[in-house]
Amino acid sequence: MNGFTHTDAAGNARMVDVSEKSITRRVAVAEGYLITRPDVIQRIQTQNIAKGDVLAVARVAGIMAAKRTPDLIPLCHGLPMDGCEVELTCQDDRVRIQATCLIDAKTGIEMEALTAVSVAALTLYDMCKAVDKAMRIEGVRLLSKTGGKSGDYHADR
Numbered sequence: 806m807n808g809f810t811h812t813d814a815a816g817n818a819r820m821v822d823v824s825e826k827s828i829t830r831r832v833a834v835a836e837g838y839l840i841t842r843p844d845v846i847q848r849i850q851t852q853n854i855a856k857g858d859v860l861a862v863a864r865v866a867g868i869m870a871a872k873r874t875p876d877l878i879p880l881c882h883g884l885p886m887d888g889c890e891v892e893l894t895c896q897d898d899r900v901r902i903q904a905t906c907l908i909d910a911k912t913g914i915e916m917e918a919l920t921a922v923s924v925a926a927l928t929l930y931d932m933c934k935a936v937d938k939a940m941r942i943e944g945v946r947l948l949s950k951t952g953g954k955s956g957d958y959h960a961d962r
Contacts, residue, residue, distance in 0.1 A: 820880045826911040831952035833907075835918035837945035839900045839929045845937045846895050849929075859932040860893045863902070867891035867925030871906055871917040878920070882912050891921055893929075902926055903948075915950050 875883040904921035
């Protein structure tokens with residue numbers, strides 16, 4: 806065994822066999838930020854961006870992306886999520902994006918939460934790029950996950 810679950814003994818890529826695992830309740834929470842200028846945040850909040858309500862579109866894009874995660878990430882299991890919530894919060898010079906995904910399954914849902922955050926951030930960038938091309942996407946990470954054989958995880962900060 807090489808220590809990696811997505812490769813066989815010869816180092817070839819493989820999809821992990823989860824058939825022997827137990828179904829457990831799994832919840833994953835991820836976050837990320839779109840960093841921009843305060844005037845752009847003001848325009849987002851007042852829906853004064855030419856492409857429309859960017860927060861609503863980014864929220865839907867994040868949820869749609871979570872549902873399509875196995876189409877984007879090789880070897881990811883297709884999971885029938887029980888729920889996915891994407892929250893977008895405007896702050897001084899950034900939008901905080903948080904995604905929570907949940908399922909009763911044999912494998913985790915962390916990749917779905919991370920994908921939701923990433924695509925929501927990319928959608929915000931796309932919708933606001935005419936106003937600020939210097940925006941940055943930062944801090945995409947897993948905040949917590951519960952359920953499964955490896956137990957719970959909570960980020961320190």
